[in-house]
Amino acid sequence: MDIINYILLGILLICAISVSFSKNLLNSIIIYMAFSLIMSIIWTILESPDLAITEAAVGAGVTSLLFFVTLKRIRAVKGDEENE
Amino acid sequence: MSRLRPSHQNKREFRFKEWMDGSVDPYLGNLEMKPQQLTEETKEQFDERIQDYVRLNAELYDTEKNKGVRMFRILYRISSVIWIALLIGVMLLTVSHLPPNGDPDNPVNNEVSKRYIEQGLQETGAVNIVTGMILDYRAFDTFGESNVLFIATVTVLILLRKNQKMHNEKDMKEDQDDEKYEPQSDTILKTVAKVLVPVIFVFGLYVILNGHLGPGGGFSGGAIMGAGLILYCITFGFEKTERFFTEKTYKWISFTALSVYCLSKAYSFYTGANGLHSHIPLGTPGAILSSGLIFVLNICVGMVVTITMYTFYAMFRKGDF
Numbered sequence: 001m002d003i004i005n006y007i008l009l010g011i012l013l014i015c016a017i018s019v020s021f022s023k024n025l026l027n028s029i030i031i032y033m034a035f036s037l038i039m040s041i042i043w044t045i046l047e048s049p050d051l052a053i054t055e056a057a058v059g060a061g062v063t064s065l066l067f068f069v070t071l072k073r074i075r076a077v078k079g080d081e082e083n084e
Numbered sequence: 085m086s087r088l089r090p091s092h093q094n095k096r097e098f099r100f101k102e103w104m105d106g107s108v109d110p111y112l113g114n115l116e117m118k119p120q121q122l123t124e125e126t127k128e129q130f131d132e133r134i135q136d137y138v139r140l141n142a143e144l145y146d147t148e149k150n151k152g153v154r155m156f157r158i159l160y161r162i163s164s165v166i167w168i169a170l171l172i173g174v175m176l177l178t179v180s181h182l183p184p185n186g187d188p189d190n191p192v193n194n195e196v197s198k199r200y201i202e203q204g205l206q207e208t209g210a211v212n213i214v215t216g217m218i219l220d221y222r223a224f225d226t227f228g229e230s231n232v233l234f235i236a237t238v239t240v241l242i243l244l245r246k247n248q249k250m251h252n253e254k255d256m257k258e259d260q261d262d263e264k265y266e267p268q269s270d271t272i273l274k275t276v277a278k279v280l281v282p283v284i285f286v287f288g289l290y291v292i293l294n295g296h297l298g299p300g301g302g303f304s305g306g307a308i309m310g311a312g313l314i315l316y317c318i319t320f321g322f323e324k325t326e327r328f329f330t331e332k333t334y335k336w337i338s339f340t341a342l343s344v345y346c347l348s349k350a351y352s353f354y355t356g357a358n359g360l361h362s363h364i365p366l367g368t369p370g371a372i373l374s375s376g377l378i379f380v381l382n383i384c385v386g387m388v389v390t391i392t393m394y395t396f397y398a399m400f401r402k403g404d405f
Contacts, residue, residue, distance in 0.1 A: 049299035050214050053291065057307035062393050065314055069400040 005045060011038050025076055029067045036060035209366035209375035210296035218301065219378045219385075223349050229303075230345060230385055233392045234338055240396055246403035277319035284312035292386035296375040302385025309386065310393025317394070322402060329394065337391050341384040348377050 015035040022028045036059030043052035071077050092098060102108045125133075145153060183190045200217055210216035218226050292305030317325045355362045367374030398404070 050212075050301065050304065053300055053304040054307060057304055057311055061311040062307060062314070062396070065311075066396060066400055069397065073400065 001045075005042075008038055008042055008045075012042070025071055026068075029064050029071070032067070033060045033064045036064070205369055208378060209369050210378050211369055211375075212296055212298060212301075214299075215295045215301045215378060215382070216375070219295075219381045223352075223381065226381070226385065227345055227349060230342060230388050233388060234342060237338075237392050237395050240399045244399040244403055273319055277315055281312055281316050281319075284315065285309060288312060288386075288390075292382055293372065293379075295382040296378045297370065297372070302382040303389055305382075306386040306389025307393060309390040310397075313390065313394045314397045317397065322398070325394075325398075329391075334391050334395055337387050341387045345381055345384040348380060352377055 012035060015031050015038065019028050019031045019035070022031065036055055039059065040052040040055040043049070043055055099108075144150065148154075183192075200213060200221065204213045204216045204221075205211065208216035208220040210220070288305045288309035290305075291300035291308060292302055295301035295305065313325070313329075352362060352364070354360070362376075364376040366376045369375070373379065
């Protein structure tokens, strides 16, 4: 069990560092979603399923969606320009 | 002028009285304000000013000639290092004074948590101790949190709501083109959403209604249902959601849920503070209709969170419901 914990914490660290170093904002949001999902797995291992459900729904679901919509609003998604 | 006046008006007392009354301005004619005139700069003056500016900038930061600047820079670096070392020291000192992890004598393990764990089931009727704490012992906090969510939505409404009058035609057309893409013509998304949305909704309802029995509760269930609603909106467009969710729906659901929460909790606070017998039955722990008010409060919080999540999305996306 300890090994799984260490692997998950390592992935968390990698995610947290790569969010700030990635140049594409869209990639940052997707990495942030991955961070939230791994965090919710860690909450489950720490025996707090209440928090795990909330983290998965709010962190990985709604917050990232709002980020996506904001990126579209401020026209920061590159795919849009190519379509036009 | 004063020579033409009668003699008593020339006396000092009379002038003083006039000055006190404010009928005569003694400075009038002697001292007058002139309106400031715009200074016009000739070409030479302008060039001189720019040259001065450039020279000043060049010489001020020339560290070889200006010793004060050099001293300041060195001192700045040294003092910043000292300050950071000091702050790190204070932080480490504070951390070293923290109680060790997992010690039974820690201040966390006091009579409060003991009572929550030992008598929580008996007093609140909720099998899930966390929900019992959130919605019974600390219901006032949760009420504040629901109101914070409501206030956040109101702020988003103020900031992002589209003003139809102020909108010019170009922006309007752009937005319409953008909204046209909202019912996505993506086969994978549509097929997945058809299967997933009902499942998400049922799971969210399960989490809300089982908040006092298992993990979950109003907030997490509401977030799940809100995410499901957003998925539905992305796939099938605003036209479909407008059938059951408009501004009126938002207004009435948030108003009803928050006031039901407030009134029911006011009743239990009133009876609890005055030592009266509460008429709300706690039921048998483990049954779905049990734990008194917690069941109702979970539904209220869940409804508020669901509509808040969807309203956030609608405001960010479209600026309207």
